[in-house]
Amino acid sequence: PESKLIEEIANDVLKRLDATFHSENKGLVGVECPIEEIESSLRIGSEGVCKLGIWGIGGIGKTTIARAVFNKFSRHFEGSYFALNVREAEETGRIKDLQKELLSKLLNDGNVRNIEFELYRLARKKVLIVFDDVSNRRQIQSLIGCLDELASGSRVIITTRDKQVLKNCWANQIYRMKELVYADAHKLFRQCAFGGDHPDASHTELTDKAIKYAQGVPLALKVLGCHLCGRSKEVWESAMRKLEIIPHEEIQEVLKISYDSLDDSQKNVFLDIAFFFEGEHRDVVISFFDASGFEAKIELSVLEYFLHRIRMHDLLRDMGREIVRKESIDYPGNRSRLWHHKDISEVLKKGQNFINLEKIDLSGSEQLMKLPDLSLARNLKILKLCGCSSLMETHSSIQCLNKLEVLDLEDCKSLTSLPNSIHSKYLKEFKISGCSNLKNFPDISSSRIPFLDLKEVGIKELSPSIECLSELTELQIDNCSRLEKISNSIFNLKSLSGIGICNCSNLKGFSEFPFCTIDETRIERVSSSTLRLKSLSSLQIIDCKKLERLPDELGNLEALRVLKVEEAAIREVPESLSQLAFLSELKLKNCSELEYISSNIFKLKSFIYIEISNCSNLKSFPKIPSCNIDGSTGIERPSSSTLRSENCSSLVSLSSSLCMLKSLSSLQIIDCKKLERLPESLVKGTAIREVPESLGQLSTLVRLDLSTNNLERTPASLYQLSSIKYLKPFDNNFKHRLLTLSGDFRNRLKLDLIGLTETVYDGLRKLQCSLKVIAPQSEPRP
Template sequence: MASTSSVQKRFKYDVFLSFRGEDTRKTFVDHLYVALVNKGIITYKDDETIDKGERIKEQLIRSIQDSRFYIIVFSKNYASSSWCLDELVEIIKCQKTAEHTAYPIFYDVEPTEVRKQSGLVGEAFEQLTRKRKRTLEDATLEKENDVGRWKNALKEAADLAGMELKNTFNGHEAKFIQQIVQDISLKLHLINLSIDMKLVGMETRVRDVISSLELDLDDVRMIGIKGIGGGGKTTLARAVFDHISIWFEGKSFVEDVREVSKGSLSGLKDLQKQILSSVLNDQTIVVAGVSDGKSMMKRMMPNRKVLVVLDDVDDIDQLEALAGETTWFKPGSRIIITTRDEQVLVAQRVNVIHDVTLLSDEEAICLFSRHAFGREIPDQGYEELLRKVVHYAAGLPLTIKVLGSHLCGRTEHEWVDTIERLKTIPLEKTLKRLELSYNGLENDEKEIFLDVVCILKGEGKNDSIRILESCGFNAHIGLKVLEQKSLITISDNDGLRFHDHIEEMGWNIVRGLYPLEPSKHSRLWIKEEIEDILVYEMGSTEATRSIILKYTTLQPTTIMRGLRKMRELRFHSVHKGDIVWAVDEVSQYLPDALQCLYWPKYPFRSLPQPFQANKLVNLEMVGSNISELWEGGEKKVLNKIRFIDLRYSKLETFDLSMTPNLEKLDLEGCCDFYKLHIPVECPKLKFLDLTSSKVSNLNLGMIPHLEVLHIDGCKELVELHLPVECLSLEFLYLSGSKDVIILKNSTCLLNVQSSNS
């Protein structure tokens, strides 16, 4: 999100103070100057001793011209100084342009005295003219011109909207000064805002955040802004800060909290000092240590209504040190926290959490064009190339700005080359920013992340959890952490999703030190690379952990031969292309390290005889040719297997004694299946689906904790035993089954769905 270049004049000073030194230099003007400077207003005050009769200096004229606002402090002796009146003439001259504004302050005189040069002002002015008459012996014309200019300047200044001390706050100077500073601050703020708010797509985003701050409430509120790295969190927070900081007595924008706090042992202490110094306008503050800093903030902060932005926070310890409790702050204060990690905000109990929204295509084009072409509308002839750039950036402001700056002034040919290169070599600056989130993960969370972006994209939440748990991960917590850290999103409809650059970042990490040697990568997902490894049997004994091979035309025997060296493979997924597989039963091989095996339309009649499957947790072979788990009815006990999905396979029988820890058995559509052997108790089995099978008798006495039973379309089923022990059964699906089923020892079921009842 970039600012528009402005054609407005840039001023050296915000305010120029015009005053009579002997009246107010050490009193009112001194206090006013300090108040302006403490508010961050750049103020010019001439403290030089002026010789009587000296003409106004050219340097002072330039200072007047280089100031946006003028505060003219009219005191009883102001009109006695030719220096002050020459200043006033130049000020009124500049005031007539749209870029300058003058504010008369009537300190110990009234506006009418200045306008008509009467009263004390008239006496001072008469005193000046008498002195000049004595001094100028032969310069009558010059004298008359000066006096005429001075009188006009005094009249015009008095006619401007100003403030009169005796009629404001009952003459209390402190409150009077406070009001002057507030008025100037507000006007400066509105001027700067008209420039800063010209940010692509920012107006609505800023308005939403400000609305949640509820500035009219007299409480302390903390809000969070979270999102992907490079997504515009800092830009949004800065825009909000600039928009509302004028309404606070103290303010501090703390950048790079993560980097500074972890960069040195004194990091958090330095940030505490920065906040205290900024909001209290005291650069002499010393913080001895973090605990000392906390005590100082608790003691010193509650006296000021403050606005604090803590940018890029990634640890709750940082917030405990910098904004530990709402009691640290005066009512009306607001704290804004930006982070990639939602859990930090949850732990801090912020009032509202905003997800930063990425740029739309229209906004992206506008931002990119500003960086590439210097204006919002792109050059003609670049429309198609621009569309490709915007598609690659996928709404990420950082990428858009980097590419825009890189392509600025480049030829069309160079544009094409850059876009082509991005297909294989992502932007390093974007990746490094995104990798900060990855680096903050625990080791098991990193492994889950890499499996998600390389293997599980688009998978449903439940399926992903099952696969990850099969590989030994705590998937529920791991996926939640990834979502909280803005690395992935979990959608009920689209499954696991993430930004394209997050995917690039994950791929880049996996390729690591061996970008051109896929056989040394821990995850394999590119079809051509996998097929080369399998065909030429280049698999790594140690490296490869997960493979997903989609729409392959390789024969099963080739796949299995290629797996021989991958002895540490834990997840294997094969989706065949639109071909007919030739089956060679002799060449079967699967690594014993497999924990999750997903092979739809598996072509063999059983699992490979050498395959021990001692680590197998999840087996999915939908639509497969398998008729029995092991050839010849061999009974290998699979102690770790929890999930079996053999839907629409040719399975005929199954013995649950081989799977003592099985939780889910899905045999839906196994039309040849006729016998489920249950010789021993299966205490963990909760889900059983025998839809459309030929089972005729089913006794659930040995499955005491079964919760869901599907026997839809089981036309051969004549007897169903539901012992009293089956108290966990919640759902029984009977639709399309035999018209008469004998229920023996049945219990009260919570939910029976049948078209026959």
């Protein structure tokens, strides 16, 4: 029949088209998986208009993949067009010509005149369009107007180096082009360098070096392969050595297009990252640049994230360094940035007047023992010396670098001293973590440092000069095994929101010092009562085994919300703690010398969680005279509260001042083996709804009052308390449990029924059991 013949013809045409597609893609390497992923995202055949973006650096293969997808699926549409080099068309003034060609192809009409009418016609056809190398949404609008006005079932693919362009075009899906895996990179390089054959043994190592340099970028693999094809081994070796310093020009020309599209401030950010910040934590970099608009900059395809760290492709990094090299090819001292050790060595040895030099990176220079005079580098902004493990001293000229913004001395393990002061008021980043032999912390004039990490630093004393870092928000002191004293002046840092002090095994306490004023015109002494740190919300002191006393200034930390003290030798908690209106979490753990905790802590107005664990010397919570046992002075709180005490082996009793905790919803007493008595007013007037089953494990408990509260039930284990002698229950369903009690239990138990309803009392009186009852007319015995 005729229908079957048509079907056979159609199938034959499709097979021929498939054969055409495979022949067009012959020679392409590593395209199968990307095509499959893009095909899945395009949802060919479904309704609506789907806009898919392909994003990546120059030379990564965006156009190649887009062309392969176009070749495979264009036959499924009523019209299709591949708009090549859109950015270039706009830059050369050919955007109108490109628009006419696009409409002519899509409408199959060689006589396009009335653009508005032709766009109306286009909106009625299901089309596939690829816009290649787009750098601005305006370019697509100039070509075709609003993409959402295309006919349902249409598909649009946009390739770009800038991810933000895809967001501006409201792309439904964004596909990031990935570098070729090693096997595919090796295959592509072989095709170009050896005509597809395997390299002989003498070129194996050089081949691996070339592939490693290209970092999976197809353009780089092709350019290097073609450049080295047929060359001698000596030429290969020379080329590899040169690439370590100077990128291949043809590769750079393609990559530099991304750089050229940036404005001046973005170019500076790009170069700083290429030289100094690649691999740094994203938050640190953003903080350094103080950039409210930096978020847009880091969306450029030249940058990406991995585990919150900023990553830049090696080829882009090398391109940035080459741009700076060309600032002054013959005189490195005239460049704005230096990173190669040979250039830095030449400049420093010759003592050039490097007035243009803004950045020096000597990171990882393991043979550097002494930093030379840098007084001539008057415009130096960044000095990176991290990982210079042999560096023993810095030159005094560092203190006179008045424009210095970054001083990175991280992991300079042999460094013993720094200048007494650093005068740059622009300093934003000061790193000395890992300087395990450093003996002094310098006075720093800058008020711009937001974060200070003192990890594994050899100083014995954190001096009061730290108070001059007025914009410091985070201070971390970790594994400083020689540190003995910390100045109380840290509590006068007005912007500080978090302090962490961990594993400082010799820290003995906080000491009062004179401290500097911001203008440094005078030194004065301030009493602890004047210290009012309004931003500190978290203070953690962990594993400081010689710390015997917490600073009295704790009560002045008005914004403190979290206080954690673990594995310290403190004997008491300051009385002033009760003044902390916002403290919601208090943890005292593994403080084996702790003997005294004022019950004033229960006056904390915002208390949500208190944990006291493994404090083996703590015997009790002392009473406070101002607390009424009936709870009339209790503090009402907006939220429920938890008190947890675990493995306090000497704890004998809890204070009756617990009556102040009107919002107490959870009381956890775990493995406190000497606790014999809970206060009579334990749950009176609190928000506790039920007593946990574990209460039955208190084998020494003799007296329990559960009256005047909001309890909804008691656990069965309550009636298994082996030493209980006095029980005052709450007014709800408990009488049926008494029938199951052993005779021994009933014989020793004294049941207090004062205050219970008449119905409950009458019901109990009718029970045939030998209970000693304190009746409503009686008074309980003491």
